[in-house]
Every structure is written in structure tokens, then in C-alpha cells.
Amino acid sequence: MRHILRFSFFAAIxxxxxxxxxxxxxxxxxxxxxxxxxxxxxxxxxxxxxxGYLYSATTVAIQPRVNGYLIxxxxxxxxxxxxxxxxxxxxxxQISTALASAEAQLLSARAxxxxxxxxxxxxxxxxxxxxxxxxxxxxxxxxxxxAEASVRSAEQSVKNNRINVGYTVIRAPISGIxxxxxASVGDYVGPGTAFEQLTTIANVDTMSxxxxxxxxLYLQYRQPGQASFDNEDLLSDIRLSLADxxxxxxxxxxxxxxxxxxxSAGTIDMVVRFPNPxxxxxxxxxxxxxxxxxxxxxxxxxxxxxVDQTQGINSVWVVNANSTAEYRQVVLGDKYGDRWGIAEGVxxxxxxxxxxxGKLRNAExxxxxxx
Numbered sequence: 001m002r003h004i005l006r007f008s009f010f011a012a013i014x015x016x017x018x019x020x021x022x023x024x025x026x027x028x029x030x031x032x033x034x035x036x037x038x039x040x041x042x043x044x045x046x047x048x049x050x051x052g053y054l055y056s057a058t059t060v061a062i063q064p065r066v067n068g069y070l071i072x073x074x075x076x077x078x079x080x081x082x083x084x085x086x087x088x089x090x091x092x093x094q095i096s097t098a099l100a101s102a103e104a105q106l107l108s109a110r111a112x113x114x115x116x117x118x119x120x121x122x123x124x125x126x127x128x129x130x131x132x133x134x135x136x137x138x139x140x141x142x143x144x145x146x147a148e149a150s151v152r153s154a155e156q157s158v159k160n161n162r163i164n165v166g167y168t169v170i171r172a173p174i175s176g177i178x179x180x181x182x183a184s185v186g187d188y189v190g191p192g193t194a195f196e197q198l199t200t201i202a203n204v205d206t207m208s209x210x211x212x213x214x215x216x217l218y219l220q221y222r223q224p225g226q227a228s229f230d231n232e233d234l235l236s237d238i239r240l241s242l243a244d245x246x247x248x249x250x251x252x253x254x255x256x257x258x259x260x261x262x263x264s265a266g267t268i269d270m271v272v273r274f275p276n277p278x279x280x281x282x283x284x285x286x287x288x289x290x291x292x293x294x295x296x297x298x299x300x301x302x303x304x305x306x307v308d309q310t311q312g313i314n315s316v317w318v319v320n321a322n323s324t325a326e327y328r329q330v331v332l333g334d335k336y337g338d339r340w341g342i343a344e345g346v347x348x349x350x351x352x353x354x355x356x357x358g359k360l361r362n363a364e365x366x367x368x369x370x371x
Contacts, residue, residue, distance in 0.1 A: 033367045034356035036319050037303060041348035043296045044341070046221065047237075047334045050211040054285045056202035057255075057273055060174055062087065063197050065167040067190030068094055070183055070198075077180045080279070081172045081201065088170040088198055090189065095168060099161035106154035109147070116140070116147035176203040177283075207281040208255060208273045209240070211289055215266045221294025231257050231270060234293060238272050241288040250275050252289070301339040306352045307332070316346060317353035317360050319368060325353070327362045 072089035075081050120140040127137040179200040189195040221234060231254065238252030251274075258269035272289065274281060307330070308315045318326045333341030346352060351368070353360070360366070 031365060031367045032356065032359055033369050034317075034319065034325070034353045034360070035369045036351040036353050037306070039300050039302050039342065039346045039348050039350050039352055040339075042299055042301050042336070042339075044299050044301075044334075044336050046293050046297065047290060047336065048213075048217070048293055050213070050289045050291070052209040052211055052287050052289060054207045054209055054274075054281050054283055054287050056176070056204060056283050057206040057208045058174065058176075058203035060176075060201050060203070061197050062170060062173075062199050062201060064088070064090060064170060064190045064195075066090060066095055066164045067188070067193065068092070068168060070185050070187050070189050070195075073181060073183075073185055075178050077178055077199075079178050080204075081176065081178055083172055083175045085172050086169055087172050087178065087201075090168040090170070092165055092168040095161065095164045099158065099165055102154065102157040102161045106151070106158050109150040109154040113144075113147035113151045116144040120144040170198070172201055174201055174203050175205065176201040202283055204276055204279050204281070204283070206273050207276050207283070208271050209252075209287050209289055210258070210269050210271050211291075212265075212267045212269055213293070215261060215268050217293065218268050228268075229257050229259060235270065235272065236292045238289065238291040240274055241290065243286040248274065248281070252291070299333060299336075300342045300346055300348050301336055302342055302346060302352050303354055304335070304338055304340050306354045307340050308357070316342075317357050318346065319351040319353060319366060323365055323367070325360045325362065325364050325366050327360075 068090035070088060071091045073087070075085075075087050081087060120143070123132060123137050123140040126132045127134065179202065181199050183189050183195040183198050187195055189198060218234075222231075223233075226234075235254045238254070240248040240252060242248060252272045253274075255271040255273045258271065261268050272291070302316065306316050313329060314332050315327060315329050318328055320326055328345050330345030331343040333343040335341070356366075356369070
């Protein structure tokens with residue numbers, strides 16, 4: 001009986017020990033699941049951003065051609081005006097008086113011409129029968145020619161004065177926005193007065209921006225033998241972002257290159273323009289210009305969400321062929337929409353992690369998430 005109890009005691013100890021060993025064994029950690037996309041080889045432009053201000057591509061000075069007192073100015077500063085609309089009026093009374101005088105002189109000159117013509121025509125047959133001398137005939141001919149010249153002069157004077165009467169009404173030569181008025185109704189304006197220029201009109205159908213490009217960057221992308229003034233093919237994909245970060249929907253166009261290069265700053269200025277059909281853009285407005293310089297070049301790109309940027313260090317996680325995670329520091333290039341260009345650190349075709357990076361460890365085995 002004692003042996004039976006001893007055997008039962010040892011059996012219980014063995015069973016209890018086996019149970020303890022069974023519960024103490026560690027459970028295997030689950031394999032982390034991540035989402036990856038392949039790094040892509042693209043052929044893209046070299047994108048750069050510049051800061052500038054919008055200004056009117058065309059500004060016209062409004063200068064009166066005749067002198068007189070200003071009697072009407074229906075448009076004030078800042079108002080839009082259409083081409084052909086009346087913007088100023090000068091008192092036409094003085095010029096109308098000059099026109100009336102010129103018309104009277106024309107009538108007098110025509111009367112003198114008629115008399116001179118009659119005298120000459122009567123003298124011609126008399127000269128043939130030698131009733132008058134050749135000298136007298138030449139005198140009648142000269143008087144006739146002088147009378148004709150006087151009529152032409154008087155006609156031109158009338159024409160000029162009629163034009164001047166028309167100049168008393170000043171119409172907008174272009175559509176745009178009127179600047180600050182320099183003269184008020186009642187001022188004596190015109191050439192030689194204190195108000196030789198009344199205002200300016202800024203055309204807002206097209207707005208321009210001057211961008212300043214470092215000369216080293218310009219020389220890097222300029223084609224060999226390319227003329228310094230011919231840079232139309234150098235710039236492309238010209239886009240404008242406004243002060244509130246909105247992107248203007250209409251692409252810009254290269255206009256011209258300013259030929260004077262800043263020797264102190266080492267820069268070259270180029271002007272680009274943007275169509276402004278709805279007058280959304282205003283002169284003086286801040287503008288951020290993004291454009292591409294030079295020809296397309298090969299570049300490796302990854303989604304922006306695949307890149308971690310911490311304390312100046314840029315990095316990505318790559319899943320190798322053996323399904324292990326590898327931490328990589330990378331050198332970033334330019335942004336292309338929602339993608340980063342990678343100058344160094346990732347090759348085209350490598351699988352970069354876009355989600356699930358938070359718990360990754362270097363050389364850790366991972367599982368790629370599939371749809």
C-alpha cells in the first residue's frame with residue numbers, strides 16, 4: 001500500500017511538471033504585414049520654383065493731344081474700362097473756334113483760286129495773238145499756282161482742326177484698369193502744361209511675372225550654341241500658385257529674356273505671361289511660379305507617403321527579395337506631383353513600404369499585404 005501511494009505521488013509530480021513546461025513555452029510573434037509599391041523609373045523635367053509678383057503686360061499712358069480745360073472724367077482710379085469708351089473730355093470751344101477760322105480761310109482761298117484761274121484762262125488766248133506779253137502770262141500762271149497752293153494749305157488746316165476737335169474726347173485705347181488720375185475736372189491740360197499725362201491704363205487680359213534664374217542653373221540646361229535671347233524651348237510646364245496656395249488653372253507661356261545679366265547676383269531674368277480672361281489675377285499680386293527647365297531626364301520616384309523626414313534625415317523602408325525589411329537613408333530630388341524623386345538610395349523596381357512602417361525593425365521578416 002505504501003508503494004502504491006509513493007508511485008501515485010511521483011506520477012502527480014511528473015504530470016504537474018509537464019503541464020508547467022507546456023504553459024511556459026513562448027508564443028511566436030506574428031509576422032508584420034506591410035503595403036508596398038515598386039519604385040518607378042520616370043522620365044521627367046527638372047522642376048524649380050521661383051517667387052515673383054504679377055504685373056500688367058501692357059500699360060498705356062493717356063496723354064491729351066490738344067490743350068484745353070478738362071470738363072469730364074467719367075472714370076475714376078481703379079475702375080475697369082473697355083477699349084473705345086470715353087474716359088476724358090476737354091472743352092472743345094477753343095478748338096472749335098480755330099476750326100471755324102480755318103474753314104473761313106478755306107472759303108477765301110477758294111475764291112482767290114477761282115479769280116486766279118479765270119485770269120489765267122483769259123490770258124492764254126491773248127498771249128497766242130500777242131495781245132499780252134509772255135511775262136504777263138507767266139505772272140497769271142504763277143498767281144494761279146499760288147492760289148491752288150493756298151487752297152491746299154487751307155484744306156489741310158481745316159482737316160487738322162477737325163482732328164483736334166475729335167481729340168477733345170479721349171477714349172480708352174485698350175481695355176484694362178485705370179490708374180490714379182493726375183488731373184481733375186477744371187484743370188488746364190495738354191502738351192506744355194502741368195498735366196501732359198492724365199493717367200495710365202493697365203491691360204489685365206494678360207499678366208506677366210519676372211523670374212530670376214541663377215546663371216549657373218541656366219548654363220547647366222542651356223543647349224550648346226543656343227542664343228541667349230532664344231529660351232522659348234528651355235522652359236516648360238509653367239504653373240502659377242497664388243498667395244493662398246491656390247493653383248491658377250491656366251498654364252503660363254514664355255515671353256522673353258531680359259538681356260542684361262546681373263553681374264553682382266549672377267542671375268538672368270526671364271519673363272513669363274499668363275492669360276487672364278476673367279481678370280482673376282491683379283497687378284502687384286504675389287506669385288509662386290513652378291516650371292521645368294531643360295530637357296527631360298531619367299529619375300527614380302516613390303510616393304511621398306513612403307518617405308520619412310525626421311531631423312533632416314530622409315529615409316524609406318525597402319522589402320528585399322527574401323521578404324525582410326531594410327532601412328535606407330536616401331537623397332531626395334525634386335517633387336513631381338504626389339511623388340518624390342530619389343537621387344540616391346533606391347533603385348527602380350525595389351519595393352518600398354507605404355503603410356505599416358511604424359513597428360518595422362531592420363532585417364525583420366515581413367509579409368507583403370495583397371488585395
